[in-house]
Amino acid sequence: MGDINTAMAEQYRNNFLKEVEANVEEGQWVKMCMQCGVCSGSCPLGPAWEHPPQEIFMMIRAGRREEVLKSESMWMCTSCYNCIVRCPRELPITHIMHGLANYAHRLGLAPKMNPTRRFAKMFWNNLTKSGRVNEIELSVGLYFMDGFKTGIARAWAMKDIGLGMLKTRRLNPFGFVSHKGCKDKKGIHRMLKKAREIEDRRKGFAA
Amino acid sequence: MADVVATHETIVVVGGGISGMTAAVEAAETGKNVILLERAPSLGGRVNQLYKYFPKLCHPTCGMEINLRRLRGNKRIRVLTQAEVLKVEGRAGDYKISVTLHPRYVNDHCTACGACGEAVATEIPNPFDYGMSRMKAAYLPSLMAYPQRYVIDPSILGTPDAEKAREACKYGAVDLDMKPETITLTAGAVVWATGWRPYDAAKIQPYGYDRFDNVITSVEFERLSDPRGPTGGRIVRPSDGKEAKNVAFIQCAGSRDRNHLKHCSRICCMASLKQTTYMRERFGDEAQSTIYYIDIRAIDRFEDFYQKVQADSTVRFVKSKVANITEDEATGDVILHGVDTEGYHRYDNRHDLCVLAVGMEPSADAKAIAGVAVDASGFIELGPTDGGIFGAGCAANALDVNRSVQSATASVLRAVQVVNRVAKAEG
Numbered sequence: 256m257g258d259i260n261t262a263m264a265e266q267y268r269n270n271f272l273k274e275v276e277a278n279v280e281e282g283q284w285v286k287m288c289m290q291c292g293v294c295s296g297s298c299p300l301g302p303a304w305e306h307p308p309q310e311i312f313m314m315i316r317a318g319r320r321e322e323v324l325k326s327e328s329m330w331m332c333t334s335c336y337n338c339i340v341r342c343p344r345e346l347p348i349t350h351i352m353h354g355l356a357n358y359a360h361r362l363g364l365a366p367k368m369n370p371t372r373r374f375a376k377m378f379w380n381n382l383t384k385s386g387r388v389n390e391i392e393l394s395v396g397l398y399f400m401d402g403f404k405t406g407i408a409r410a411w412a413m414k415d416i417g418l419g420m421l422k423t424r425r426l427n428p429f430g431f432v433s434h435k436g437c438k439d440k441k442g443i444h445r446m447l448k449k450a451r452e453i454e455d456r457r458k459g460f461a462a
Numbered sequence: 463m464a465d466v467v468a469t470h471e472t473i474v475v476v477g478g479g480i481s482g483m484t485a486a487v488e489a490a491e492t493g494k495n496v497i498l499l500e501r502a503p504s505l506g507g508r509v510n511q512l513y514k515y516f517p518k519l520c521h522p523t524c525g526m527e528i529n530l531r532r533l534r535g536n537k538r539i540r541v542l543t544q545a546e547v548l549k550v551e552g553r554a555g556d557y558k559i560s561v562t563l564h565p566r567y568v569n570d571h572c573t574a575c576g577a578c579g580e581a582v583a584t585e586i587p588n589p590f591d592y593g594m595s596r597m598k599a600a601y602l603p604s605l606m607a608y609p610q611r612y613v614i615d616p617s618i619l620g621t622p623d624a625e626k627a628r629e630a631c632k633y634g635a636v637d638l639d640m641k642p643e644t645i646t647l648t649a650g651a652v653v654w655a656t657g658w659r660p661y662d663a664a665k666i667q668p669y670g671y672d673r674f675d676n677v678i679t680s681v682e683f684e685r686l687s688d689p690r691g692p693t694g695g696r697i698v699r700p701s702d703g704k705e706a707k708n709v710a711f712i713q714c715a716g717s718r719d720r721n722h723l724k725h726c727s728r729i730c731c732m733a734s735l736k737q738t739t740y741m742r743e744r745f746g747d748e749a750q751s752t753i754y755y756i757d758i759r760a761i762d763r764f765e766d767f768y769q770k771v772q773a774d775s776t777v778r779f780v781k782s783k784v785a786n787i788t789e790d791e792a793t794g795d796v797i798l799h800g801v802d803t804e805g806y807h808r809y810d811n812r813h814d815l816c817v818l819a820v821g822m823e824p825s826a827d828a829k830a831i832a833g834v835a836v837d838a839s840g841f842i843e844l845g846p847t848d849g850g851i852f853g854a855g856c857a858a859n860a861l862d863v864n865r866s867v868q869s870a871t872a873s874v875l876r877a878v879q880v881v882n883r884v885a886k887a888e889g
Contacts, residue, residue, distance in 0.1 A: 291714075291756045295808075296785025296800035297668070302808060310806045341668065341785070343719035 259460055260362040264320065266459075271320040278458050280354030281347045288312040294338035294348050304328045308338060308348050311355070324364040329355045330371040361460065373400060385436025386443040390426060392434070466540060466645065468497060470884045473877050474559055474649040475499065476547050477826075479507020480863055481855025482655035483529045484870040485877075489653070490538040492878055497647060498533075499545040503566060504607035505530070507657055509863055511590060511604075511681065513688040513740065516732060516764070517864045523606060525863075530608050543609065548644070550652060550832035554850030555884040559647045565640030567614035567624075572635040574602055574610045581630035582623045586615055588692075591685045594700070595692035600627045605690065614638070650884045651850040651877035654834070654842060655870060656826035658856035661716035661723055663818050668786035669715065671818060675701035676796050677787060680711075680733050680819045687740040697744050699815050701794040706815035707745050710798055711737065712784050713755040717821030725839045727821035727860040731759045734819045735771045742776055749776040752813065754784050754798065761862075780809070787816060822860045828853070850880040 267274035275282040288309065295307030306314065306328045314323050329352040338348040356372070359365040365372050374397060381393045398413070399406030410417070420426040427433065437443060454460070468474070471494070475486045478500030486498040498505075509515055510522045533539055544564040551558050568578075578600040587593040590604050599615040612635075618624045619638060628636040660681050663671035671677045676699050678686075689695035699706050711734040716722040734753055741749040758779075760768035771777055782802040789796055796816045801808050824840040834851050835843045841860070842853025852873035853859075855866035 289756060290803045291783035292781075292801045292803050293783045293785050295806065296782070301801065307801055307806055309801065309803065341721075343714070343721065343783070345720045 260364060263362065263459075269318060271318045271323070272316050274320070275315050275355070275358075279351065279358045281350040282354060284346045284351060285312050285315050287344050287346055289344060291343060293341045293343065294346075297337045297341050299335055299337065300331050300333060304331050308352060311352075321364070323355070324359040324362060325366065326359075327366055327369055329353070329359075330365070330369050332356075370400070383443070383447055385434065386440055387435070387437050389430050389434040391428065391430035394426075466497065466542070466647065467495075468648045469495070470555055470648060470650045470888065471495065471881050472497060472647075472649045473651050473653060473874075473881055474557070474647055475653045475655060475854075477507070477655035477657055477855075477857065478502075478505040478541070478543070479655065479657045479855065479866075480509040480526070480529070481657065481857070481866045481870040482507070482653070483526075483533055484867045485653040485655055485854050485874050486539050486541075487529060487532045487536065488871050488874040489878060490536045491532070492874075494538065494878060494881055496539045497649070498539055498541045499547060499561060500541070500543045501546050502603065503543050503611075503613045504603040504609070505533075505541065505543070506604065506606060506608065508681075510606055511592075511684060513684050513691070514736065515863050516736065517862075519736065519739075526606060530606075534608070541609070547826075547831060550851065554880050555650050555887070557649045557652055557850065559649060559652065560644060561647060562642055562644045564642050565616075566611065567616075567619070567638055567640050568612050568635050569637050569640075570609075570611070570635075571633040572611040572631075573633060574612060575632070576602070576612070577630040577632065578612055578614070578627040578636060581626040582618065583626075584615075584618050584621070584623050586617060591692045592679075592682050594682060594685055599623065611635075651852070651880040652832065653852050653854050653870070653873050653877050654828055654832060654857050655854040655873075656824065656828065656857045658822040658860070659825040661727075661821040661823050663715060663820050665722060666716055666818070669712065669784070669816075669818060670787050670789065674787065674789045674796060674816075675699070676706075676789070676794055676814065677816045677818065679715075680730065680737065680817055683737055683740075683817045687737070687744075695744075697741070697815075699794065704794075704814065705745075707741075707748055708750040708812075708814045709741060709752070710784075710796070710811070710813040710816045711751065711753045711819055712798075712816060713753065713758075713819050714783060715818035715820050718756065723821045723823060723839060725821075725841075725860060726759060728759065728761060729860065729862045730819035730821065731755070732761070732764055732767070732862065734817070735760065735764075735768060737817065738771055738774065738777045742774060745776075747776060750778070751776060752778045752780060752811070754780045754782055754800070756781075756783050780811075782809075822856060824857055826857070828857060850877070852876045 292309050295309045332352040334349050336349055377396050382388050398409040473489045473494050473496050475482045475498045486496045490496045546562045548560045579598045582598045582600040584599040585596040586599050588595045588597040599618045663679050685691040686697050697706050717727040738751040741751045781804050782800045784798045785800040787796050795812050798811045828834050828842050829836045832851050835845045837843050842858045854870040854873040
C-alpha cells in the first residue's frame with residue numbers, strides 16, 4: 256500500500272486537487288465549492304469534526320495532501336445528506352466524503368484505529384464472505400472490537416434492544432452456526448474480484 | 463375605453479414602475495405616442511415602497527416625483543392603470559396587445575378627499591406594506607399614488623360597506639357598476655418593464671420565515687424603516703414590538719442557490735449595507751448590525767459605500783452562509799447557526815431580528831405572454847427573435863434603480879428605431 260501512496264504522490268506532485276479529481280468518487284466537484292459554509296453548519300455531527308467539509312475542500316485546493324488523507328474528519332459522515340440538500344451548488348458532499356475516506360484507506364493513510372474504518376472493514380468482510388450479512392456475528396464483532404471487557408459492557412448496555420429483537424424474531428441467536436449465505440457464493444466472489452480489478456486498472460492502482 | 467388611440471407608430475410600455483415610467487417619459491419626449499400599462503391601481507412600483515434608494519439614498523418622494531412631473535406634463539403619454547396584459551401577438555411594427563382593464567369602482571370625479579375611506583368599516587391587508595399593516599377597503603394605494611384616485615376593493619362589493627362608500631362621496635365618483643373590459647391595442651414596439659418580485663422566503667426552509675415572527679425580508683425591513691410605514695419608522699420586532707437593536711442580515715437568501723434562484727440578484731448586498739445605515743440612523747452607537755455573507759458584491763462604483771459601512775463600528779461582517787435559524791421561544795430571539803469561513807469557527811449567534819436579503823425574480827412570465835426569449839431565470843434576453851419587444855429594467859435582469867433606468871432608456875432607443883422604420887414605410 257505504501258508504494259501506491261508514493262506513486263500517487265509522485266504522479267500528482269503539487270497538485271492534490273487533480274489527484275482528488277482523478278481518483279476520488281465525485282472528486283471532480285471539489286473545485287466547485289464556493290466556501291459558503293452551509294454544509295459545515297448543517298452537519299448534525301459538525302462539532303465532532305476536526306475539519307468540517309468546507310475546510311476539507313479548501314485544504315484539498317491548498318494541496319495539504321497528508322493532512323487531508325490522514326484526517327479522521329471524513330470518517331465522521333453518517334450519510335444524513337443534509338449537506339447535499341442544502342448546498343447552493345448541489346455538490347454531492349456526502350459522496351465526496353466517502354470517496355475521500357475510501358481513497359485514504361486504499362492508500363494506507365487512513366487512521367488505523369478509526370472505529371468507522373474498522374467497522375466498515377468488518378462489515379465488508381462479513382458481507383462478502385457469504386454474500387449476505389450475518390447479523391449476530393457482525394454485532395458481536397462490533398461490541399467486542401476493543402476487547403473482551405468493553406465488549407461485555409457494551410452488550411450489557413444493549414441487552415434490552417437485543418432481547419426485544421429476539422422476541423420479535425429480528426435476530427437469529429443461532430446465526431453463528433445456522434447462517435446461510437446466498438446461493439452462488441463463488442459467483443459473488445468472482446464478481447467482486449473482477450470489479451476490484453476494473454477499479455484498480457481505472458485508478459492506476461494495479462501493481 | 464374607446465378613447466385609447468393606438469397606431470403602428472405607438473410604443474406600448476408594459477409596467478409602470480421606475481423602468482416603465484422612465485421608458486414612457488423618454489419615448490414621449492422624443493415625440494412618440496406612448497401607452498403606459500400598469501397592473502396595480504397606481505404607478506411607482508417597488509421603488510415607491512422603499513425608504514431610501516440608490517444611487518444617492520433619495521427618498522422616493524424626491525426621485526419619483528421628478529419622473530411623475532415629467533409624465534403628467536406630457537400629452538403624448540396615456541396611462542392605463544389596473545391594466546393587465548393577457549397576450550401580445552404580431553411582429554415588429556404590428557403588435558396586437560390584449561389588455562384587461564380591471565374596474566376601480568371610482569371614476570375620474572374623485573378628488574382623493576378620503577370620505578369613502580372613512581365611511582367604510584372593512585379592513586384588508588395593505589399590499590403597499592407587504593401585509594404588515596391593514597387599511598380600509600376604500601383606499602388610496604399610497605400617498606404618492608398616481609393617479610390620485612381612491613380604489614374600492616372588490617371584496618366589499620354587494621355589502622352595505624360599498625353602499626356607504628357611494629353615499630359618502632360628494633362628487634358622485636363611486637361607481638359600483640363598473641365591469642372589467644378587455645381591449646386590444648395596436649403598437650409598433652413594446653417595452654416590457656414588468657419588474658421583479660421578492661423571492662418567496664418561506665421556500666428557504668432552514669430560515670423559518672414561515673415559522674418565526676422575527677425573521678423578515680429585506681423589503682419588509684424597508685417598510686419598517688419608513689416613517690410612513692406600518693410602525694411609523696420605528697424598527698421593532700413583529701413578535702412583541704420591542705426595539706430591534708441587534709439585527710442580523712442574511713445575504714443570498716434564495717439567490718446564487720441552485721435550490722432556489724440560480725442568479726445573483728445583484729442588489730441585495732447593497733440593500734443590506736444601506737439598511738445598516740438605517741440602523742445607525744435610529745439607534746446611533748447602540749445599533750448592532752451583523753451581515754452574514756458569502757462574498758460582498760458591491761457592484762460598480764459602490765465600493766466606497768461598502769468601505770464606509772465597513773468602517774462603522776456598529777456593523778460586523780461574518781463570512782458565512784447561515785445554515786439554519788432557530789427561535790428561543792421564551793424571548794422570541796432568533797439564533798443563527800453556522801460555521802464561518804475565516805477560521806471555521808462554529809457559531810450560535812442570538813439576535814433580536816433577522817432580515818433575509820431575498821433575491822429578485824421576474825414578476826411576470828414574459829415568455830408565456832409575449833413569446834420573447836428568456837434566460838434560465840426568466841429574465842428577457844435581447845436577441846434577434848425579439849423583434850420589437852424589448853425588456854427593460856428588472857424584467858431584463860436583476861438591477862438596481864440606477865441601472866434599471868439606464869436599461870429602460872436603452873430599450874426605448876431600440877423601440878424608437880422600430881417605430882421610425884414603420885413611419886418611413888407608411889410614409
